[in-house]
Amino acid sequence: MRNFLNTLKQLRKYPSAIIGLVVIAAMVLFSIYVIITLPYSRAISLWRGGENTWQYNPRLAAPTWTNLFRARDLPETIVLDSTDERYPSDINKRSETLTEITTTYEFDYFYDDFPREITLFIRSTHRTKAPSISLTWLTPDGREIRIGQITPKNSDSFRISLDETLKRRLGGLNPEVGLFVNPEGDTQTAVEGTYTLIVSVVTFEPESEVTTTFVSYGKVHGWAGTDHRRRDLSVALMWGAPVALAFGLLAAAGTSLATLIIAGVGTWFGGWLDDLIQRITEVNLILPILSILIMVGTLYNRSIWTMLGLVIIFGIFGGGIKTFRAIFLQVKNSPYIEAARTYGASNTRIIFQYMIPRVLPLLIPQLVVLVPTFVFLEASLAVLGLGDPVLPTWGKVIDDARGEGALFNGYYYWMIEPFVLLMITGFGFAMVGFALDRIFNPRLRDI
Amino acid sequence: MAEIAQTPEGLVTTPEKTRKPESTLSRIAKYTGSRMLSLMLTVVLGIYLTVLIANMGGYVDTIRRSLIREFVSLAVAGNPDLPNMTTEEITALRESMIEVEVERQGLNRPFLLRSFSYLGNAMALNLGRSENMVSDTGSRLVRLIILERLPPTLVLFATSNFLLFFVGIVGALALSRRYGSFMDRVIIALAPTSAGPGWFYGLFLILIFAGLLGMFPFGGMVGAPPPANRLDYFLSLLRHLTLPLMAQIISSVFLAIYTWRTFFLIYSNEDYVELARAKGLSDNSIQQRYILRPTLPTIITTFALNLIALWQGAIILETVFNWPGLGRTLFQAINLVDTPVIIGSTVIYAYLLALTVFLLDFVYALVDPRVKVGSGASRA
Numbered sequence: 065m066r067n068f069l070n071t072l073k074q075l076r077k078y079p080s081a082i083i084g085l086v087v088i089a090a091m092v093l094f095s096i097y098v099i100i101t102l103p104y105s106r107a108i109s110l111w112r113g114g115e116n117t118w119q120y121n122p123r124l125a126a127p128t129w130t131n132l133f134r135a136r137d138l139p140e141t142i143v144l145d146s147t148d149e150r151y152p153s154d155i156n157k158r159s160e161t162l163t164e165i166t167t168t169y170e171f172d173y174f175y176d177d178f179p180r181e182i183t184l185f186i187r188s189t190h191r192t193k194a195p196s197i198s199l200t201w202l203t204p205d206g207r208e209i210r211i212g213q214i215t216p217k218n219s220d221s222f223r224i225s226l227d228e229t230l231k232r233r234l235g236g237l238n239p240e241v242g243l244f245v246n247p248e249g250d251t252q253t254a255v256e257g258t259y260t261l262i263v264s265v266v267t268f269e270p271e272s273e274v275t276t277t278f279v280s281y282g283k284v285h286g287w288a289g290t291d292h293r294r295r296d297l298s299v300a301l302m303w304g305a306p307v308a309l310a311f312g313l314l315a316a317a318g319t320s321l322a323t324l325i326i327a328g329v330g331t332w333f334g335g336w337l338d339d340l341i342q343r344i345t346e347v348n349l350i351l352p353i354l355s356i357l358i359m360v361g362t363l364y365n366r367s368i369w370t371m372l373g374l375v376i377i378f379g380i381f382g383g384g385i386k387t388f389r390a391i392f393l394q395v396k397n398s399p400y401i402e403a404a405r406t407y408g409a410s411n412t413r414i415i416f417q418y419m420i421p422r423v424l425p426l427l428i429p430q431l432v433v434l435v436p437t438f439v440f441l442e443a444s445l446a447v448l449g450l451g452d453p454v455l456p457t458w459g460k461v462i463d464d465a466r467g468e469g470a471l472f473n474g475y476y477y478w479m480i481e482p483f484v485l486l487m488i489t490g491f492g493f494a495m496v497g498f499a500l501d502r503i504f505n506p507r508l509r510d511i
Numbered sequence: 512m513a514e515i516a517q518t519p520e521g522l523v524t525t526p527e528k529t530r531k532p533e534s535t536l537s538r539i540a541k542y543t544g545s546r547m548l549s550l551m552l553t554v555v556l557g558i559y560l561t562v563l564i565a566n567m568g569g570y571v572d573t574i575r576r577s578l579i580r581e582f583v584s585l586a587v588a589g590n591p592d593l594p595n596m597t598t599e600e601i602t603a604l605r606e607s608m609i610e611v612e613v614e615r616q617g618l619n620r621p622f623l624l625r626s627f628s629y630l631g632n633a634m635a636l637n638l639g640r641s642e643n644m645v646s647d648t649g650s651r652l653v654r655l656i657i658l659e660r661l662p663p664t665l666v667l668f669a670t671s672n673f674l675l676f677f678v679g680i681v682g683a684l685a686l687s688r689r690y691g692s693f694m695d696r697v698i699i700a701l702a703p704t705s706a707g708p709g710w711f712y713g714l715f716l717i718l719i720f721a722g723l724l725g726m727f728p729f730g731g732m733v734g735a736p737p738p739a740n741r742l743d744y745f746l747s748l749l750r751h752l753t754l755p756l757m758a759q760i761i762s763s764v765f766l767a768i769y770t771w772r773t774f775f776l777i778y779s780n781e782d783y784v785e786l787a788r789a790k791g792l793s794d795n796s797i798q799q800r801y802i803l804r805p806t807l808p809t810i811i812t813t814f815a816l817n818l819i820a821l822w823q824g825a826i827i828l829e830t831v832f833n834w835p836g837l838g839r840t841l842f843q844a845i846n847l848v849d850t851p852v853i854i855g856s857t858v859i860y861a862y863l864l865a866l867t868v869f870l871l872d873f874v875y876a877l878v879d880p881r882v883k884v885g886s887g888a889s890r891a
Contacts, residue, residue, distance in 0.1 A: 080700055081749045343553065350557035350861045354826055356564055358845045391755050436706035442706060445620065462714065466831070471714070471722040472729060479718060487707060494703030504865065 071425070074230070074503050081499030087492030093307035107303045111295060111456040118294035120277075122180050125285035126477045136253075138283035139175035146263070161268055169261040169278050173204075175252050177283060178241045182224040186216040193268035197276075199224075200264075201243055202255025204254045209234075209243060211261075216274075220385040240280075288315070289477050292468045300456035301481055307368070307457050308489055311442045315372055316434035319379030320427050327381060327388035328415050328423070330489065331396055339509035341385065348381040354444075368452035371445060375438060384430065396420050429504050433497035434489035443486055458482035546872065550865045555634065557861050558854070562629045565853045569622035574848065576618060583608045629854065636862075638855040643847045644840075653855040663732055664836035666714045666754065668825070671759040673816045675767055678760075682808065684773030684798060687779060690772070698768050698824050703782065705766030710827040714757035717831075720754060730833030755832045759825070774809065776800050815867045819860070 075081045102110075110117060120143050125440055131137050156164040199211035199222075212230055214222050224230065225240040234242030237251075244254035256472055265274045276437075288298035357374060364370070367455045394402065396419070404414050445451060446459025447466065465478040470500040566572070587593070587605045594602070613619050629802075632639060638653035646656040686695045721729045727750060728734070734747045778784070784801045802812075826838040833839075837856065844852035 086705075170550035170730070207799055265748040343549070346549075346553045346556070346651075347556045347560070349551060350856055350864055351560060352841075352860060355841055355845065358826070358842065359564055359853070363570070363848065364844055438708065440711065442709050444710065447710065448830065466714070471718050474722065476718060476722065479714060483711070483715060486711070491703050498699075498703055 071449065071500075071503050075496075075499055078227050078499035080276050080495040084495030084497075084499070087488055088496065091305060091309060091489055091492065094302075095258060095309050098302045100307055102151060107299055107456060108454055110299050111303075113295075114456070115294070118290075121187070121290050121294040121296060122281035122285050123290065124281065124292055124475055124478075125180070125281075125283055125290045126475070127287055127289040127481075128284045128289065130477065131284055136176040137174075139173070140178075140181050141279070141282040142171050142173075142224045142280040143277065144171060144261075146275045148230050152350075154507045161270055161274075163267045163270075165265040165267065165274060167263045167265075167276060169263065170258055171280075172258050173244065173254065173280075174256045176236070178244050179225075179280040180240065181226075181281045182240050182243070182282050183279050183281070183486060184222040184224060185279065186214075186220045186222065186274065187220055188216055188220070188267075188272065188274045188277075190218065190267065190269050190272040190274075193271060193272075195265050196268040197222075197263060197273050197274070200262040202260035202262070202471060203243070203246075204255055204259060205246060208288070211243075213238075224382055250316070255369055265429075278478035280334055290479060291464055296366040297478070300461045301458070301485060303456045303481065304458035304485060305478075305489075307455055308439045308442065308486070311368060311372060312439040312489075312493070315375050315379065315438035315441075316431050318372075318376040320384060320431045320434060321380070322380045323382065323384045323390055324420060324423060324427055325415075327385050328392055328420050330385075331508070332411065332419065338389075341381070343383045345385050348378060351378070351455045353378045357445060358448060358450060361445060361448075366450050366453055368442070368457075371442070371450075371452075375441065379434075388423065391423050392419060395422050411431055418459075425504055429497055429500035432493055432500055435493040435497070439486065439490055439493070445480075458486050462486075493505045546869060550869055554861045554865050556632070558633050558858050559626070559630050561857045562626050562633065562850075562854055565850045566622065566626065566629075569626075571620055571848055571850060572622055576613065576615065578618070579609055579612045579618075583612060590648045629850075633854050633858040635856065637821045638858070639851050641844075641852050642849050644844060644849050644852055653851050656852060657837065657855055660835060660840045663834060664829070665837065666748070667829075667834060667836060668757055668759070668820075670752070671756050672820075674756075675760060675763055676814055676817060678764055678765030679771050682764075682768040683775055684802075686768065686772045687775040687802075688794065688798075695772070696763055698772070702769035704761070705763050707762055707826065709759045709762040709825055710831040711756075712761045713755060713828055713831045716754045716761075718759050727751075730831070732835055733832075755828060755834060758832075759828065763849070774806065775802055778806055781805075805879070811874055811878065812871055815871060818865045819867055822853060827870040 067451060075085070087251070094341040118242055120141065122141050125141075126138065144151060151167055151169050152166075154166040156166070160163055184199065191245065192218070194215045196213060196215055201209040201211050203209070210233075211339070212222075212227055214220075223237060224243075227239055230239045231237065235247065237245065244259075245251050245294060246255045247473060249255075261278055263278070265276075265277050284296055286296055288296065288301050290296055330338040336399060356378070358370060360370065360374060374436055401414060404418055409418070442451075442457065443459030443462065446463050447456055449463060451460040451463060459482070461482040462479060465475065465482075468475075468478075470478040472477070565588060583605055587608065590604075617625060638657075640651045640657060643652050644656055645651055646659045648655065648659070649655070682698075685744060686692075686698060689695065717729055720727045730751075732748065732751050734745060734751075738744045738747050740870065779802050781801075787797050787801045826842050828834070829836045829838040830842055841853065841856050843849075844856070
């Protein structure tokens with residue numbers, strides 16, 4: 065143990081190892097933070113929530129901080145709700161059945177670019193007679209634009225930016241542009257200032273109530289942006305960390321420990337058992353592992369735990385077994401094992417208490433070097449569309465981005481974010497692993 | 512410790528050998544025989560496992576049966592005589608057609624029996640016909656499908672592997688001569704970048720060179736429509752090849768140089784190299800005669816195994832770049848549950864691997880006089 069600590073101390077001599085250790089520590093802390101602040105069940109329900117969970121999120125919005133690097137500020141999303149006290153409704157009862165409700169939404173708009181979409185969500189409690197809603201738009205420079213009139217269902221949404229009549233009235237400009245631009249001035253930039261939307265509702269039933277939500281979808285959102293299904297990417301980017309770490313560490317530890325034990329047992333007993341293990345290793349060498357993983361993913365089950373199990377099973381009889389076998393062959397003939405045999409130590413005792421602990425330090429660099437391989441393997445499977453069906457992972461974000469042509473359409477943030485996280489994690493482990501390898505492997509120490 | 516442990520055994524075996532001198536020929540023959548046998552057994556087992564997995568242990572049969580049922584039902588529904596037939600007649604007609612189709616596909620035999628005939632056919636390289644996939648020329652022969660996809664894979668991976676191999680060895684030799692230099696430390700620092708696979712860097716290169724700069728295409732092998740002129744075709748191929756080639760090289764070149772450099776350094780610390788240096792031999796001749804010569808077996812092994820790895824291409828790199836090679840074909844085959852194509856691709860890989868491992872033993876003996884075929888010290 066003291067030896068082990070000493071070698072760890074040697075790590076200080078390698079700056080890359082220190083960077084790597086810091087990265088790993090940061091990743092572990094971040095994962096713990098994620099698991100505590102965003103519990104698993106909540107993350108899953110958010111990620112698989114569908115349209116309703118995310119209906120106030122913009123589609124394909126870049127992260128907000130990208131505005132720092134842009135000449136033209138992209139708008140954020142503005143959500144205004146009639147139940148909010150800041151937008152009081154003016155209720156005017158005209159008769160027994162006829163009520164007029166007027167909501168005035170005022171909001172500041174200080175962006176150069178236009179919103180992605182504008183929508184008014186309407187919830188009405190009418191039974192048979194639907195209310196009538198008319199919308200009026202006031203721009204900061206004092207123009208008044210009639211947006212239109214609708215008779216909503218109980219739960220409805222008025223997609224203002226898709227309204228063809230409004231588009232014609234705005235001179236062929238898309239409403240999300242036409243409502244913000246000064247028709248006489250520069251047609252590329254939105255007029256900045258305070259906009260007003262007047263929603264006047266006329267209900268025809270005494271009990272009927274109407275609430276509305278106005279959403280001007282932005283082109284930037286949160287620190288991570290959103291994808292084509294309006295999902296906030298931060299959920300997947302955050303949960304990708306514990307998943308990647310768990311998969312990488314479990315697979316690496318499972319594979320190398322199992323390899324070590326099997327090599328130890330095989331070498332100790334020798335004979336047919338050793339031969340059998342060698343043959344299995346050779347058969348395993350011929351099997352196309354990635355193809356098998358893809359086959360299992362396509363035909364049976366894509367759960368990340370199935371993949372983990374398979375990866376470990378195929379990894380056990382990998383190249384590592386030959387390396388360990390060579391070391392165990394030396395250990396088996398060393399005097400202290402001879403001594404143990406003479407005083408009648410059992411086979412299990414010799415294997416697990418004398419042989420394996422002796423080789424254990426050599427396992428550590430191998431284990432650390434293996435972690436990034438498995439982290440990237442998970443991402444690789446996801447990129448082939450075989451990611452876990454439930455869990456949000458970095459690989460699945462890359463897969464979605466690829467599927468939606470993110471690089472082709474210029475949504476670079478979508479690809480870059482999971483990419484950078486994967487790279488940081490992979491390199492962190494790889495840097496530590498390389499340094500450990502040079503420390504533990506005496507032939508490399510001075511090289 | 513290793514030497515101490517091995518010496519007594521060596522002492523015991525050597526006198527025995529001198530007492531019963533075995534002729535080189537019989538030793539080689541015996542060794543070749545047992546080695547071939549064990550390799551064949553390995554190939555058989557590996558392929559049989561693939562057969563089992565590709566058929567989902569027989570479950571694919573159920574899928575095939577329901578597919579047959581669906582197609583036959585559709586065919587029967589489109590029969591113009593249908594209005595003149597009774598329900599029983601229709602059912603009888605459908606069942607008989609299903610039976611014929613089941614028999615035609617051999618599904619009436621139990622899966623276990625069929626799995627062995629799959630194995631036999633595969634071993635005999637009788638690859639048969641695909642179930643869904645069609646080659647560009649319209650053929651269903653697995654052999655043709657594979658042969659058609661081989662050239663793109665070869666172009667991409669042969670180029671990248673040859674480049675990697677030579678850059679790796681030449682760079683490593685240069686670095687091992689002056690280790691500790693700035694370049695050396697840069698390469699060591701960059702070695703961990705090889706943790707990322709080729710497709711990973713591929714995406715990044717697409718982002719920069721195709722998305723932002725627009726210098727290279729996003730994917731594919733030649734422009735559409737393919738240029739008629741030979742030269743234009745070649746130039747278009749070159750343009751499409753650049754990004755995947757770069758991705759493949761970036762993802763492994765630093766690790767390759769690092770590994771070879773370390774390897775050469777270990778060998779250049781041997782006593783005989785020191786002696787050669789003391790004799791005042793030139794750096795070049797030391798490198799060629801005292802460092803490269805003894806490391807030749809390892810170099811050859813790496814090169815051979817790299818060449819075989821070509822066969823499977825890189826499923827994901829080819830998918831990311833839309834490269835019409837073997838890897839992507841295999842992926843398509845798996846998605847379509849096209850068992851014959853999957854097995855065909857695997858069996859060729861297995862044979863190539865076994866053959867290479869087998870031949871390498873003899874190559875070792877040829878290039879390294881210290882190694883004797885079948886002398887027990889062979890390595891797989």
